[in-house]
Amino acid sequence: MKENNKFKSKKEIDDYFSGDEIECLICHNNFKSIGGQHLQLKHGLTPLQYKKKFGLPFCHALECEGTFKKKSFNMMVRRESGDISIMTMTPEKMLKAQHSSKRNGRPVVHALVKRVRNLALKNTNIRKKKSENKINSIDWDWFLEKIKEGNLTAWALRKDSSCPTPYQVKRKLKSDSEFYGKYNDITNRGKLKNLLHESILKLTKEGKSQRDISKLLSISKTHVSRIQKTTSEVASWHKVGVSQ
Numbered sequence: 001m002k003e004n005n006k007f008k009s010k011k012e013i014d015d016y017f018s019g020d021e022i023e024c025l026i027c028h029n030n031f032k033s034i035g036g037q038h039l040q041l042k043h044g045l046t047p048l049q050y051k052k053k054f055g056l057p058f059c060h061a062l063e064c065e066g067t068f069k070k071k072s073f074n075m076m077v078r079r080e081s082g083d084i085s086i087m088t089m090t091p092e093k094m095l096k097a098q099h100s101s102k103r104n105g106r107p108v109v110h111a112l113v114k115r116v117r118n119l120a121l122k123n124t125n126i127r128k129k130k131s132e133n134k135i136n137s138i139d140w141d142w143f144l145e146k147i148k149e150g151n152l153t154a155w156a157l158r159k160d161s162s163c164p165t166p167y168q169v170k171r172k173l174k175s176d177s178e179f180y181g182k183y184n185d186i187t188n189r190g191k192l193k194n195l196l197h198e199s200i201l202k203l204t205k206e207g208k209s210q211r212d213i214s215k216l217l218s219i220s221k222t223h224v225s226r227i228q229k230t231t232s233e234v235a236s237w238h239k240v241g242v243s244q
Helices: 010-017 036-043 047-054 065-080 091-098 111-136 140-150 166-175 177-190 197-205 210-217 221-243
Strands: none
Touching: 036 047, 111 166, 140 177, 166 177, 197 210, 197 221, 210 221
């Protein structure tokens, strides 16, 4: 069956179901609800075929808002009065539901939801492509030379607008094995963080906090804490060895 897709947005669908009557889009007559009897006898369609033809959600009943509220109120009254037929599922009903076919072959996701998901996926791919193009346009050789000359790390250059961000450097390290080797060769050969070992100990003796040391040396507080912890453990170990 050829789909008409009369409705293109959620607002149009809400407007169609709102009000005290609902219009049959084939014969243009108004009803409280368009049941299967009207569709099958007059137009030879099932409710599912009708919804598919005009782009209506499969989970929404073919009835106006007034009828829907009236049925909801009646159901609430029956539930409060203790009607057994609408109470919680019995073990027999639960077993039957578990072994029944789900949705009777109906599509799980409505066409509008599919279009929204496809559009979101398309936009995500576009953003990823733009990010990759921006990373590829960076002069990474110049960046490596700057790290080598200043004995710095990528994290230390995070506030320099002319340098790539730590996120871009991380993406480049993951995607380019050659750049990964060069970057690690420079940082490991110079042992950039270890060069600051004496400076960290000196500032610690002066009473500087970890936050102040990290700002002065452009390193993370985690590295400052690691150096201080390692130094204190080594000192205590020597002290114990001498006393023995």
